[in-house]
Amino acid sequence: MFIGLDIGTSSVKAILLDETQALIASASEPLTVQRPHPSWSEQDPDGWWSACEKAMDRLAAEVPSAMAAVKGIGLSGHMHGATLLGVDDQPLRPCILWNDGRSASQCAELEASEPKFLSLGGNRVMPGFTAPKLQWVRENEPEVFEKTAKVLLPKDYVRLKLTGEHAGDMSDSAGTLWLDVAKRDWSDELLAATGLTREHMPRLVEGSENSGQLRAELCQRWGMSAAPVVAGGGGDNAASACGVxxxxxxxxxxxxxxxxxxxxxxxxxxxxxxxxxxxxxxxxxxxxxxxxxxxxxxxxxxxxxxxxxxxxxxxxxxxxxxxxxxxxxxxxxxxxxxxxxxxxxxxxxxxxxxxxxxxxxxxxxxxxxxxxxxxxxxxxxxxxxxxxxxxxxxxxxxxxxxxxxxxxxxxxxxxxxxxxxxxxxxxxxxxxxxxxxxxxxxxxxxxxxxxxxxxxxxxxxxxxxxxxxxxxxxxxxxxxxxx
The missing domain is CATH 3.30.420.40 (ATPase, nucleotide binding domain)
Structure with a gap:
């Protein structure tokens, strides 16, 4: 048995498949988006986790024997979200989402100051991406920036809650603009352009690789007989491609x-x-x-x-x-x-x-x-x-x-x-x-x-x-x- 957890913008969806990929059960929980200012778009990271817990609880109640046999969990999620954590792994502020437009001026400045965003990063510096969001925080919320120990993408915050691991996959991480996309590795130069280092980043795994195991207390909560592995997963579009x-x-x-x-x-x-x-x-x-x-x-x-x-x-x-x-x-x-x-x-x-x-x-x-x-x-x-x-x-x-x-x-x-x-x-x-x-x-x-x-x-x-x-x-x- 295998579970797919998709952290969407409007909902979290969990599906349970058997070894033939036949659907056994599914559950979803709604999410809301906060827009405190024009062009801003934010979510509470713990809202994702609460929705995941509820969806998984529903699967465990509906099909307990199938949940007991789960061997693997995969993650997907909306890309580019800037989830800033302190040294205690607690969010320092709401996540700045993919459709947030506040960092337009930072985009122009980053493109001008570091041309390798276009070559190594392979993409225009747009407000939707993660790097300019961190530059905005650096300039406008310096006290938050200084306290930031890790920057995770939305699904990777859920992974942290599931496994205790700071890890991210290649497809989602490419959307931060800090990845050397051809080499599939973090770029020290691109990180430095926004005042960050590799220490702020999760370790990288391929989407089909094991990134960690489900915490023992969650295995007990959801009735799993052995700790399933949690895959690297993918950004929502790369995961959709895997689905079709x-x-x-x-x-x-x-x-x-x-x-x-x-x-x-x-x-x-x-x-x-x-x-x-x-x-x-x-x-x-x-x-x-x-x-x-x-x-x-x-x-x-x-x-x-x-x-x-x-x-x-x-x-x-x-x-x-x-x-x-x-x-x-x-x-x-x-x-x-x-x-x-x-x-x-x-x-x-x-x-x-x-x-x-x-x-x-x-x-x-x-x-x-x-x-x-x-x-x-x-x-x-x-x-x-x-x-x-x-x-x-x-x-x-x-x-x-x-x-x-x-x-x-x-x-x-x-x-x-x-x-x-x-x-x-x-x-x-x-x-x-x-x-x-x-x-x-x-x-x-x-x-x-x-x-x-x-x-x-x-x-x-x-x-x-x-x-x-x-x-x-x-x-x-x-x-x-x-x-």
Whole structure:
């Protein structure tokens, strides 16, 4: 038996699989995000742990015999979060999350003072990453910075609670900007740029390796007959790739979650900093990946649903057959954007609203706008040398067939849809736990059964290509106008 624990932004999810990777049980617990100031986004690290405890308690109560046989636990989590611990391993302040934008000025200063962030780190210095967050703390909360003994990522704080070990995996750690991504090791030069050393960092392991064993008191609490190993795990997107079998070069997925991602696996480190592509280590050894990331995918649809006092399912259910692009354009930049603009200040908006614009047209525009932003991501990946003919759909937005039709036609790729619709980070985490427990990756990261494959529609491809060309003109026009 193997457990996958996924520390998401909005919830913690725990799943229990048997040796054939069949789902035995699952549990989830909600999380909340605090926004004490504009563009800030924080969470209490102990909230993650409390949610994990509750989810694991539920599994132990529901399937005690299966929990007794657990051999491995894998972890995944939202990336880039700055979790600052004192010498007593207690959090010194709330974690600064991936979608926090406060460190924009520190980003520009770090890029100018240490060009190796772009070469060794392989990524633009963006407010979402961990390094500029620490520089912000260094400048604005010096008393906290001086007390900081360890900097952990969210899932690695949970690992500390599970095992007592300070450890992190390659894929998640690459998102700090302190990693020499090609060498899969901490960079002393990049750490020094933010006043840190290796002593502040966890030890590094591969995602499929054993990082420690579950504490004895937790084994007793959850009824485990022997202490399971805890795998290195992965950042949420790398773990999702493990869940859908995207671990070989040229394989990939498109994620329609809170954020949106186009993910492609590579056999080498392949950065494209000019277009804000994320180039990271994968969660499996000797493998890397590229990502184009947009900050507001289903977040855009959820915003519209809340504004219109409707549910996302209601809105997408009203669309009917997609016969072409919406006459209204939507820029999905609710909290800024990463790929390709790296612009924390740009904001969302509609263009082309007329007297007859109804909520169906607005919904259609939101789906189109997110798809256009994912096309931006695909173009940036292609410029970095990636080529992909099919992608697996993951995330809550993948339940919308209309949305996937738009994306397939615009990106001109086949989109495969998993049969049960829930092959995401928690499954990948459980698979990494299985690899760590068994000591092999062979046969662990297979593609799940697919329910359908969505081909590009020839009647949509040209129309959407034209609409994308018009949509692409909006961002530079807004920036030129000072927005």
């Amino acid at each position: 079998g995207a671990v070989t070069p040229g394989s990939g997925f498109v994620s329609l979650g809170t954020s949106g991602v186009v993910f492609v696996t590579n056999d080498k480190f392949s950065p494209n900093v000019e277009s804000a592509v994320h180039a990271f280590c994968h969660a499996v050894p000797s493998t890397w990946h590229q990502m184009g990331v947009i900050l507001s995918a289903t977040d855009s649809l959820n915003w519209l649903a809340n504004t219109l006092d409707a549910s996302p399912a209601d809105l997408t259910g009203e669309l009917g057959e997609i016969t072409g692009p919406s006459p209204v354009h939507f820029l999905p930049y609710l909290g800024g954007e990463r790929t390709p603009h790296n612009d924390v200040d740009i904001r969302a908006g509609f263009y082309g609203i007329a007297h007859d614009t109804d909520r169906r047209a607005l919904t259609h525009a939101v789906l189109d706008g997110v798809a256009f932003a994912l096309k931006d991501c695909m173009a940036a990946l292609e410029a970095a040398g990636s080529s992909v003919e099919r992608l697996t759909a993951v995330g809550g937005g993948s339940r919308s067939a209309a949305w996937l039709e738009i994306i397939a036609s615009l990106l001109n790729v086949t989109i495969d849809v998993p049969a049960d619709g829930d092959f995401g980070a928690s499954l990948g985490a459980a698979r990494l736990g299985q690899a760590a427990a068994t000591g092999t990756v062979d046969g662990v990261f297979t593609a799940p059964p697919m329910s359908t494959s969505i081909e590009p529609r020839s009647d949509l491809t040209n129309a959407y290509a034209d609409a994308y060309g018009r949509w692409r003109q909006l961002y530079p026009a807004l920036k030129q106008a000072g927005f």
